[in-house]
Amino acid sequence: MxxxxxxxxxxxxxxxxxxxxxxxxxxxxxxxxxxxxxxxLLGEEFAEKEQLSTPMRKERERCVLCxxxxxxxxxxxxxxxxxxxxxxxxxxxxxxxxDRPDIPITVIPGITAALSGAAVLGAPVNHDFCLISLSDxxxxxxxxxxxLCAAAAGDFVIVIYNPASRKRPEHLKKAVEILLRSxxxxxxxxxxxxxxxxGMKSEICTLAELGRKEANxxxxxxxxxxATEVIGGRLVTKRGYSR
Amino acid sequence: MxxxxxxxxxxxxxxxxxxxxxxxxxxxxxxxxxxxxxxxLLGEEFAEKEQLSTPMRKERERCVLCxxxxxxxxxxxxxxxxxxxxxxxxxxxxxxxxDRPDIPITVIPGITAALSGAAVLGAPVNHDFCLISLSDxxxxxxxxxxxLCAAAAGDFVIVIYNPASRKRPEHLKKAVEILLRSxxxxxxxxxxxxxxxxGMKSEICTLAELGRKEANxxxxxxxxxxATEVIGGRLVTKRGYSR
Numbered sequence: 001m002x003x004x005x006x007x008x009x010x011x012x013x014x015x016x017x018x019x020x021x022x023x024x025x026x027x028x029x030x031x032x033x034x035x036x037x038x039x040x041l042l043g044e045e046f047a048e049k050e051q052l053s054t055p056m057r058k059e060r061e062r063c064v065l066c067x068x069x070x071x072x073x074x075x076x077x078x079x080x081x082x083x084x085x086x087x088x089x090x091x092x093x094x095x096x097x098x099d100r101p102d103i104p105i106t107v108i109p110g111i112t113a114a115l116s117g118a119a120v121l122g123a124p125v126n127h128d129f130c131l132i133s134l135s136d137x138x139x140x141x142x143x144x145x146x147x148l149c150a151a152a153a154g155d156f157v158i159v160i161y162n163p164a165s166r167k168r169p170e171h172l173k174k175a176v177e178i179l180l181r182s183x184x185x186x187x188x189x190x191x192x193x194x195x196x197x198x199g200m201k202s203e204i205c206t207l208a209e210l211g212r213k214e215a216n217x218x219x220x221x222x223x224x225x226x227a228t229e230v231i232g233g234r235l236v237t238k239r240g241y242s243r
Numbered sequence: 244m245x246x247x248x249x250x251x252x253x254x255x256x257x258x259x260x261x262x263x264x265x266x267x268x269x270x271x272x273x274x275x276x277x278x279x280x281x282x283x284l285l286g287e288e289f290a291e292k293e294q295l296s297t298p299m300r301k302e303r304e305r306c307v308l309c310x311x312x313x314x315x316x317x318x319x320x321x322x323x324x325x326x327x328x329x330x331x332x333x334x335x336x337x338x339x340x341x342d343r344p345d346i347p348i349t350v351i352p353g354i355t356a357a358l359s360g361a362a363v364l365g366a367p368v369n370h371d372f373c374l375i376s377l378s379d380x381x382x383x384x385x386x387x388x389x390x391l392c393a394a395a396a397g398d399f400v401i402v403i404y405n406p407a408s409r410k411r412p413e414h415l416k417k418a419v420e421i422l423l424r425s426x427x428x429x430x431x432x433x434x435x436x437x438x439x440x441x442g443m444k445s446e447i448c449t450l451a452e453l454g455r456k457e458a459n460x461x462x463x464x465x466x467x468x469x470a471t472e473v474i475g476g477r478l479v480t481k482r483g484y485s486r
Contacts, residue, residue, distance in 0.1 A: 016267070019354065021259035083358050090366035091479045098475040107362040109354050111262065115326050119350040123333035127382070128390055130373030130399055138483035139370070143398070147371055150397025154390040156373055232341040236334045240381035 002028075003103055005066050005076045007090045009083040009110020013041040014196030017111045025108055026077050031069050033062060034079030041081060041197075057137075059089055063096040070103045083112040087133055087161055113220040114159040117192035120202050122234025124190060124222045129157035129237075134164070134171040148175055152182045157228060157237050160221035172221065176211035179223065183207055190222040190235040191215065204235050245271075246346055248309050248319045250333045252326040252353020256284040257439030260354045268351055269320050274312050276305060277322035284324060284440075300380075302332055306339040313346045326355040330376055330404055356463040357402040360435035363445050365477025367433060367465045372400035372480075377407070377414040391418055395425045400471060400480050403464040415464065419454035422466065426450055433465040433478040434458065447478050 006025040011017035026032065031050040032039055039051050052069070054062040062078070069076045080088035090107045097105050118125045130151050134144060151158045158179075163172040185208030192202040193216070205213065207223060215221065228237040249268040254260035269275065274293040275282055282294050295312070297305040305321070312319045323331035333350045340348050361368045373394050377387060394401045401422075406415040428451030435445040436459070448456065450466060458464065471480040 011262070014264075016264035017262050017352070019254070019260050019262055021257075024259070085358065085361045085366045085369055087369065087482070090362075091369035091481055094365055094477050094479050095474055095481065101475065107366060109260070109358040109362040111352050111354065112358065115328065115352040115355065115358075118328045119333075119352040122337055123328045123350060126328055126330070126334035128373065128375050130371065130394070130397075132371050147397040147399065150393045150399070151373070153396070154373075154393025155386070156390065156393070231338055232344070234337050236337050238334055238338065239330070 002075050003070050003073050005070050005078060005093065005097065005103060005105045007084045007093050007105065007107045008077045008079050009085070009088065009108060009112070010038065010041060010079060010081055011111040012113065012116045012196030013081060017116060017196055019108070019110065022108050022110060026079070028075055029077040030074040032077050032079055033066050033069070038079050038081045042079070059092055060096065063089060063093045066093065067097060067100060067103060080110070083110040085109060086112040086114075086131065113161065113192075113195055116195045117220040117222065120192050120195060120200070121190040121204065121222060122231070122236045124224060124228060124235040124237050125157050125159060126237045127157065127225065127227055127239050129159060131159045131161060133161040134168070134175055135162040136168065145178055148178045149182070152179050155225050157225045158223040160223070162217060163215040163219050163221045165217045172213070172215045173211045176207060179207060180211075188224040188228050188230050188235055191219055193219045195220065204230055204233070245318050246313050246316050248313050248321060248336065248340065248346060248348045250327045250336050250348065250350045251320045251322050252328070252331065252351060252355070253281065253284060253322060253324060254354040255356065255359045255439035256324060260359060260439055262351070262353065265351050265353060268349075269322070271318055272320040273317040275320050275322055276309050276312070281322050281324045285322070302335055303339065306332060306336045309336065310340055310343060310346060323353070326353040328352060329355040329357075329374065356404065356435075356438055359438045360402075360463040360465065363435050363438060363443070364433040364447065364465060365474070365479045367467060367471060367478040367480050368400050368402060369480045370400065370468065370470055370482050372402060374402045374404060376404040377411070377418055378405040379411070388421055391421045392425070395422050398468050400468045401466040403466070405460060406458040406462050406464045408460045415456070415458045416454045419450060422450060423454075431467040431471050431473050431478055434462055436462045438463065447473055447476070
């Protein structure tokens with residue numbers, strides 16, 4: 001036992017993408033804290049560890065819980081799927097722990113969906129790209145819309161996280177409508193669902209078609225730049241080597 | 244031996260960030276192809292493997308070499324530091340191999356510098372962000388400038404790859420001057436050099452100071468959004484939980 005907090009990214013779920021650093025931190029921990037779905041992804045191997053959680057949208061309480069457990073002298077892992085520093089709890093944990101320099105907080109990065117999903121589709125993020133979350137729980141929709149417009153104006157590849165959920169089934173469609181104001185309908189796009197998990201599926205389509213696709217909170221969406229092509233059935237953004 | 248190509252991301256260099264999938268692919272390979280620096284990062288463990296390379300800027304030839312080796316019935320790993328799908332050779336390999344469906348090409352993602360560097364600094368990419376390379380070897384500077392302006396207009400966190408090299412020592416300074424047209428000089432920024440390697444160093448500064456910093460091809464630069472703060476000595480982009 002050693003009073004400290006690891007903020008651990010476990011990647012998409014498949015153990016083949018869990019880094020040795022993350023594995024080591026989980027094993028060194030006395031208690032694992034996380035949304036139950038993420039803890040379940042760790043499987044049998046860690047089922048014996050003490051596991052704690054707080055409900056969805058109680059993220060601040062979850063970080064406070066980590067501090068409380070560390071205060072008992074424990075080593076704590078706050079577990080995120082993907083990378084905790086990409087739409088995860090790393091920033092909130094650092095904020096909540098700001099006045100506790102006696103409790104070291106270490107962020108351990110993981111393979112985020114922009115990388116794992118890209119590898120499934122081919123190489124869509126092989127040149128300048130951006131990540132935009134369509135969740136308006138914590139970000140006003142006007143900000144999301146402004147970023148979509150800026151990303152299109154900059155000819156970035158766009159990776160969309162949280163494209164839809166039960167409460168916001170229309171967000172992806174709304175985003176596509178915004179992008180179609182300036183991008184061509186034939187622009188190549190891709191979707192990957194349940195990356196590295198049971199039931200993984202992926203699909204390549206055009207931007208015009210994308211607005212009619214089903215998406216959920218386990219879907220990651222890729223929208224090509226002007227350098228993106230479908231090559232041999234893969235979604236590929238060229239770096240310019242062939243010019 | 245099995246005729247196939249893995250395009251493998253080994254992360255920043257530290258074995259703690261090499262995924263099990265990458266490790267397995269390297270071990271299953273008869274030959275490792277890559278820029279010598281990346282192959283050296285793999286260390287003793289893979290020194291016995293046949294290793295091949297082509298000079299810098301001979302990337303197309305390197306991909307053709309992979310096809311030629313696979314054609315001999317070999318399993319080939321084309322090795323990149325970080326993620327091969329992020330400014331690496333994944334897209335070029337898929338392009339070069341497009342007419343060879345008999346040779347399966349699998350992309351294995353890795354921890355790219357935007358993620359590993361972010362974890363060193365704190366949590367700077369914890370909300371919408373974009374990656375921009377300042378290398379104008381394959382991209383006209385006008386495109387790079389357009390993307391910097393769009394990223395600033397969209398209030399994205401910006402991660403800069405290839406901020407400078409011996410032949411382009413002024414690129415970071417030029418980029419900062421462009422960003423200062425619309426962003427405040429006190430905007431928090433960070434630099435990380437040699438992530439996960441000997442001689443790693445990191446620093447937090449303001450955007451105004453960033454233009455005077457030394458950078459090289461092993462430096463990754465982070466420029467905050469309006470939601471980025473320095474909290475307890477870490478660079479943190481808030482997701483909005485505290486509002």
